[in-house]
Amino acid sequence: MTPRLPNRLQTAADLVRADRLTADVGTDHGYLPAFLVMSGKTQRAIASDIGKGPLKNAEKTVKEYGLEKNISLILSDGLQNIPHETQEIVIAGMGGTLIAEILAAAPWIRNEAVHLVLQPMTHSYDVRKFLSENGFTIDTEKTCSDAGRTYLVISAYFSGKNEEKDEFYYYFGDTVGTETETERAYLKKQLRYLSSRYEGLQKMGNTREAAVFGDVLTQAKKREDWKDLW
Ligand SMILES: C[S@@+](CC[C@H](N)C(=O)[O-])C[C@H]1O[C@@H](n2cnc3c(N)ncnc32)[C@H](O)[C@@H]1O
Secondary structure (H helix, E strand, C coil), X not given: CCCCCCHHXXXXXXXXXXXXXXXXXXXXXXXXXXXXXXXXXXCXXXXXXXXXXXXXXXXXXXXXXXXXXXXXEEECCCCCCCCCCCCEEEEEEECHHHHHHHHHCCHHHCCCCCEEEEEECCCHHHHXXXXXXXXXXXXXXXXXXXXXXXXXXXEEEECCCCCCCCHHHHHHCCXXXXXXXXXXXXXXXXXXXXXXXXXXXXXXXCHHHHHHHHHHHHHHHCCHHHHHHC
């Protein structure tokens, strides 16, 4: 039986393009590559991790499902030891700052054949900023929830277009709407974060930095479609 993925990994798996060598960076248990192979989405996958312990966990999954011929286990700090013919790269369950650092350390991914599926647990700001300033275009962002927590998954391609966007974009992106409960929950979470940063900085008398958050909040308050998020 195919391993059942938590919603955030299922959302990531749904965004992976079929029939391409796919690497799951920071795989730990290896469920995502196992699911991709067993569901027939891809024939070949890489389960990689920086830690020997997590890679052992992935090995256990690979053996349990008899996927030794389909999944390579690679010990790697980020994308360092990942073969450059890899076209689908998934990085899930890490902070956005670390995800941006991993991407920055691998110039070989600046290639139009490469597709990124990123699931930052925090700091989606850092991921969007890195992507836009380094020639990647976000084609979609999906939200989902698991056990009352909201998650974001970003899909991006290398387009070669470096675009400096504004702070508002780095906090919210421009593909998350207000249609679904999880989209609204994500936007609310970002608004709460911005409000608490703004208030904290104001209390500390750091008006200059507070103004950056204040400007984003002012822009957000102008959005008619966001009126019921406050
Ligand atoms: C919380 S687990 C996430 C596991 C799985 N991707 C998921 O989303 O359920 C984070 C994993 O990332 C690995 N990791 C942390 N930094 C890494 C790096 N620089 N390169 C590769 N893996 C890393 C950790 O060893 C750990 O196994």
